[in-house]
Amino acid sequence: MESQDLKKAGLKATLPRVRVLQLLENSEQRHMSAEDVYKFLLDSGEDVGLATVYRVLTQFEAAGLVSRHHFEGGLSVFELNEGRHHDHVVCVKCGKIEEFTDDIIEERQRNIAKLKGFDMTDHCLYIYGICHGCQKPR
Amino acid sequence: MESQDLKKAGLKATLPRVRVLQLLENSEQRHMSAEDVYKFLLDSGEDVGLATVYRVLTQFEAAGLVSRHHFEGGLSVFELNEGRHHDHVVCVKCGKIEEFTDDIIEERQRNIAKLKGFDMTDHCLYIYGICHGCQKPR
DNA sequence: ATAATAATGAGAAGCTTTTGCATCACTAAC
DNA sequence: GTTAGTGATGCAAAAGCTTCTCATTATTAT
Ligand SMILES: [Mn+2]
Ligand SMILES: [Mn+2]
Ligand SMILES: [Zn+2]
Ligand SMILES: [Zn+2]
Numbered sequence: 001m002e003s004q005d006l007k008k009a010g011l012k013a014t015l016p017r018v019r020v021l022q023l024l025e026n027s028e029q030r031h032m033s034a035e036d037v038y039k040f041l042l043d044s045g046e047d048v049g050l051a052t053v054y055r056v057l058t059q060f061e062a063a064g065l066v067s068r069h070h071f072e073g074g075l076s077v078f079e080l081n082e083g084r085h086h087d088h089v090v091c092v093k094c095g096k097i098e099e100f101t102d103d104i105i106e107e108r109q110r111n112i113a114k115l116k117g118f119d120m121t122d123h124c125l126y127i128y129g130i131c132h133g134c135q136k137p138r
Numbered sequence: 139m140e141s142q143d144l145k146k147a148g149l150k151a152t153l154p155r156v157r158v159l160q161l162l163e164n165s166e167q168r169h170m171s172a173e174d175v176y177k178f179l180l181d182s183g184e185d186v187g188l189a190t191v192y193r194v195l196t197q198f199e200a201a202g203l204v205s206r207h208h209f210e211g212g213l214s215v216f217e218l219n220e221g222r223h224h225d226h227v228v229c230v231k232c233g234k235i236e237e238f239t240d241d242i243i244e245e246r247q248r249n250i251a252k253l254k255g256f257d258m259t260d261h262c263l264y265i266y267g268i269c270h271g272c273q274k275p276r
Numbered sequence: 277a278t279a280a281t282a283a284t285g286a287g288a289a290g291c292t293t294t295t296g297c298a299t300c301a302c303t304a305a306c
Numbered sequence: 307g308t309t310a311g312t313g314a315t316g317c318a319a320a321a322g323c324t325t326c327t328c329a330t331t332a333t334t335a336t
Contacts, residue, residue, distance in 0.1 A: 049285040070208045098254045116227050116236045118267035125263045132255035187316040
């Protein structure tokens with residue numbers, strides 16, 4: 001029940017919040033822009049405002065329910081935060097996204113931060129390329 | 139001589155272009171937003187338009203003269219491309235930026251891309267944290 | 277059910293970046 | 307050195323994308 005998740009996160013269980021959370025949990029498309037979320041909700045007959053979508057996503061991010069990414073081109077997308085950190089491989093042609101984690105890279109990042117005297121709070125690694133499907137001649 | 143670099147890149151050596159390139163080469167601040175570049179130029183008495191700065195930076199990027207980064211928060215910054223790839227550690231308090239390269243991380247990234255069937259074109263790794271100076275209590 | 281309070285939707289506003297266009301400046305040819 | 311041609315520039319307007327304002331509505335605790 002999404003209402004419970006929201007309350008645990010200290011957020012009132014309003015209809016727009018429940019709907020956004022449900023969408024992020026059930027959508028085929030795991031990484032979505034605010035506009036995407038908005039359109040999906042409109043299409044499923046919800047009466048929601050774009051401003052609310054932005055507000056809710058920002059609140060979810062603050063509450064740790066979702067993560068926000070800034071992919072190449074500067075467009076920002078959201079995804080449900082399911083605990084396990086991961087990084088991304090993005091196809092620059094079709095936008096396909098693959099997720100991965102690499103413990104050795106993670107380890108090395110921590111060391112680099114320490115070496116530079118930083119108290120690491122976050123990190124992100126984006127690999128851009130052309131996916132198998134987009135490589136075909138023609 | 140910046141005019142030569144520009145011509146080699148297939149760009150007319152116009153005054154705004156030369157000035158932007160000089161600034162990127164000589165500025166104390168290595169990573170700059172378009173607005174930064176614009177203000178620096180105005181302050182040094184140049185008569186340049188913001189639109190031109192954006193146009194020139196985009197052209198420089200296309201020509202491989204500069205790289206563009208989208209740091210957390212979505213703001214995009216530019217830096218002179220001096221051939222050697224590197225990644226970034228960014229202080230989320232003061233904006234201080236440290237650069238680094240790690241061959242093992244680079245190697246692993248290539249493998250991950252290959253494993254996922256991607257033809258890697260680019261990648262970026264941002265480590266966010268609080269720098270030494272900003273860690274001091276108060 | 278009610279009252280108190282917080283959240284919402286719609287539109288306005290704010291930023292950053294891009295575009296249209298008349299004018300101006302490089303460049304190369306004289 | 308001039309000149310002609312093309313391409314670049316500055317300005318203002320426009321186009322995203324995101325946030326804010328505010329009157330209205332929904333949620334929660336009583
Ligand atoms: Mn992901
Ligand atoms: Mn750098
Ligand atoms: Zn693809
Ligand atoms: Zn700092």
